[in-house]
Amino acid sequence: MLNGKKILIGITGSIAAYKIPFLVRLLKKAGAEVQVILTPAARDFVTPLTLSTLSERPVLTDFFNKQDGSWHSHVDLGLWADLFLVAPLSANTLAKMATGIADNLLLTTVLSARCPVLFAPAMDLDMYRHPATTANISKLKSFGYKLIEPAEGELASGLKGMGRLEEPERIFEIIREELTSGSVFRDKKVLVTAGPTYEPVDPVRFIGNFSSGRMGVEIARAFAASGAEVNLVLGPSEIAVDDPAIHVSRVTTAEEMYNRCMELFPGSEIIVMAAAVADYTPVETAAQKIKKSKGKKQIDLKPTKDILAGMGSKKTPDQILVGFALETENEKNNALKKLKNKNLDLIVLNSMKDEGAGFGHATNKVTLISAKGTEKEFPLKSKREVARDILAEIESLL
Ligand code: CTP
Numbered sequence: 001m002l003n004g005k006k007i008l009i010g011i012t013g014s015i016a017a018y019k020i021p022f023l024v025r026l027l028k029k030a031g032a033e034v035q036v037i038l039t040p041a042a043r044d045f046v047t048p049l050t051l052s053t054l055s056e057r058p059v060l061t062d063f064f065n066k067q068d069g070s071w072h073s074h075v076d077l078g079l080w081a082d083l084f085l086v087a088p089l090s091a092n093t094l095a096k097m098a099t100g101i102a103d104n105l106l107l108t109t110v111l112s113a114r115c116p117v118l119f120a121p122a123m124d125l126d127m128y129r130h131p132a133t134t135a136n137i138s139k140l141k142s143f144g145y146k147l148i149e150p151a152e153g154e155l156a157s158g159l160k161g162m163g164r165l166e167e168p169e170r171i172f173e174i175i176r177e178e179l180t181s182g183s184v185f186r187d188k189k190v191l192v193t194a195g196p197t198y199e200p201v202d203p204v205r206f207i208g209n210f211s212s213g214r215m216g217v218e219i220a221r222a223f224a225a226s227g228a229e230v231n232l233v234l235g236p237s238e239i240a241v242d243d244p245a246i247h248v249s250r251v252t253t254a255e256e257m258y259n260r261c262m263e264l265f266p267g268s269e270i271i272v273m274a275a276a277v278a279d280y281t282p283v284e285t286a287a288q289k290i291k292k293s294k295g296k297k298q299i300d301l302k303p304t305k306d307i308l309a310g311m312g313s314k315k316t317p318d319q320i321l322v323g324f325a326l327e328t329e330n331e332k333n334n335a336l337k338k339l340k341n342k343n344l345d346l347i348v349l350n351s352m353k354d355e356g357a358g359f360g361h362a363t364n365k366v367t368l369i370s371a372k373g374t375e376k377e378f379p380l381k382s383k384r385e386v387a388r389d390i391l392a393e394i395e396s397l398l
Contacts, residue, residue, distance in 0.1 A: 003031035003225040003243075004384070005179055008081040008113070010106040011051075013041025014088035015156040016122035016165035020046060023087075023168035024054045027175070030243050031221060035077065037061070037106045039093060063105055074105060078112030083179060086110065087148065088122030088165045091133055098136035116178055120148035122165035124157050148174055176245075180227025184395050190228045191268035192220040193261060193275035193307070195235030197254045201299055202286035209276045210359040213237030215324075216274030218387035220246050223270075226391065231268070233260050235275055254278045254304035261307050265314070270394060272322040273308045274348075276359070280304065312343030320397055322346045322390070326358055335369055345397055346370045348390060356380050368393045 007027055011017050020036075027034050034055040038048065048059040060072050078084075086093070086106070093106070097119070102108045110117065119140055127133060128150065141147060148171060153164045166174075180186050194216020198206040217239050220232040224245035232241060232248045235257060241248050249264075251257045254277045265271065280301035308323045315321050323344045325335040328351070335349040349367040352358045357365040357380065365380040368390065378389055 002027060002176065002179060003221045005032045005225065006080055006082045007032050007034050007175065008037065008077060008084040008109065008115075009034060010037045010039075010084065010086040010109070011042040011046060012039045012086065012088060012090040012093040012106070013045060014090045014122045014165070015045060016088035017042055017045035019165055019168050020087065021050050021054050023171055024051060026168060026172045026244075028054065028056070030172075030176075030245070031225065033057075035060070035080070037077070037109060039104050039106050041090070041092075060105055063108075072105060074108035075112045077109045079114060081113060081115045083116050083118065083175060084110065084113045085118045085120070085171070085175065087118075087120035087171060089119045091121075091123045091127045091130075091136075094119070094121055094133065094136045094140070098139040117143075117145040118148055118174065118178065119145055120165055120171060121150055121163075123150075123163050124155055125159045125161035125163050128161075128163040146178070176227070180225075183226040184398055185223055185270075185391070186227035188223075188228045189267055189269045190220075190223045190230045191233070191261065191264050191271045192216055192223065192230060193233045193235075193257060193273050193277075194220065195237035195239075196276050197235045197257055197278045197304075198252050199254065199278045199281040199304075200252075200285045201282050202288065202290045204289050207278060207280070207282070207299075207301075208236070209278070211235070211237075211276035212360055213239050213275075214362070215364060215383050215386065216272070217241055218383045219272050219274055219390060222384075222387040222391050228270075231264050233257055233264070233275070235277075254281060254307075258305045258307050258310070262310065265311055269318065270320045270322070271311060272390070272394075273311075274324050275307075276326065277307060278304055306342070308344070309342045312341075315343060320345045320394060322348065322394065324348045324350070326350055326352065328352045332367070332369075335367075339369060339371060344371060346393060354380070366390075370397065372397075 036051045036059045038061045052059045151164045195213030196209045196211040198208045200206045224230045230246045249260045283300040321344050325338050327334045331351045339347040350357045354365045356363040364386045367377045369375045
């Protein structure tokens with residue numbers, strides 16, 4: 001959902017700091033990179049060890065690394081981030097941010113940040129209502145910073161009222177909305193298929209292929225990171241997908257994939273068929289393991305249904321249909337035939353002849369051919385980058 005997005009979290013001295021490790025976990029699960037900065041006071045409320053373990057990065061507080069004397073550059077941090085969240089924000093740091101005081105790493109980084117800054121105050125009721133706090137919040141808003149309003153409820157002091165830090169799940173949603181605002185894929189309903197299918201011969205054997213599912217999963221993640229609602233129909237694959245914005249349906253056979261896809265197809269606006277679907281399946285699946293002694297040397301096969309072709313024949317003008325062609329010879333002609341015969345808007349051609357392309361690699365080398373007649377050849381790239389190129393091409397078709 002937030003694949004590769006870089007998020008800075010600044011934590012200040014407030015009891016609500018205990019909620020931030022949960023937020024870090026949610027962001028990491030969604031694929032974001034998270035860098036935590038603590039003010040000196042924040043260290044009394046939450047440990048750097050917890051946060052560095054969850055964020056998988058050292059947590060920063062000081063300008064200098066006391067062990068090796070190196071400098072933590074607030075300028076680099078400020079430029080690195082796609083989004084800077086200061087949460088919980090104490091009345092003290094709020095006041096300093098409003099006046100531009102820069103006496104710790106968090107504050108200097110705020111001044112250096114070019115990305116959107118979100119701030120989530122958390123303090124006691126009367127501190128929150130104080131005119132100084134109100135004026136400081138208005139000042140931060142005038143800088144273009146976005147306020148995550150505290151919620152009402154029981155406060156650490158025992159008082160009840162406004163001042164509680166929003167729950168991590170809600171802050172996560174606000175971050176996602178902020179990072180995907182302006183994306184053409186925001187709230188689009190997308191269906192992606194990935195992985196191989198396994199066609200069972202008997203209880204212990206199957207006919208399959210070498211697809212890992214990685215290309216399709218990267219496409220699903222790229223769409224989720226752009227704010228789309230993604231359904232991923234995933235064949236047998238080792239890849240764990242736990243992005244909350246991707247709804248995963250696990251299937252095994254071509255028939256199961258067909259059935260699930262056809263259920264989802266009418267409600268999908270963009271469909272990308274990256275799965276390597278078996279073209280044939282055994283006529284019969286033996287109920288018991290086929291014994292060597294029986295001397296059976298042939299398996300009778302029947303064709304599976306072509307999911308993509310089925311969708312192509314039912315496609316409405318406001319649906320975009322993208323297929324893959326993995327070829328070993330006569331690549332471009334074969335891809336063009338599939339583009340036409342299956343009524344696609346775009347086909348992603350990869351050739352097994354190209355080193356590092358196709359099944360089982362972390363990289364891929366593709367040519368994107370559209371029904372409008374455009375053709376773009378890309379160099380060898382990571383599958384994550386290829387996914388971004390495919391999305392950029394789909395965007396140009398919208
Ligand atoms: N595909 C599908 N259903 C099938 C077979 C393929 O939806 N039963 C889809 C794949 O997901 C891919 C595209 O069709 O997006 C092309 O798959 P490919 O195996 O390259 O082509 P085929 O049409 O099966 O033709 P051939 O195997 O003869 O190359």
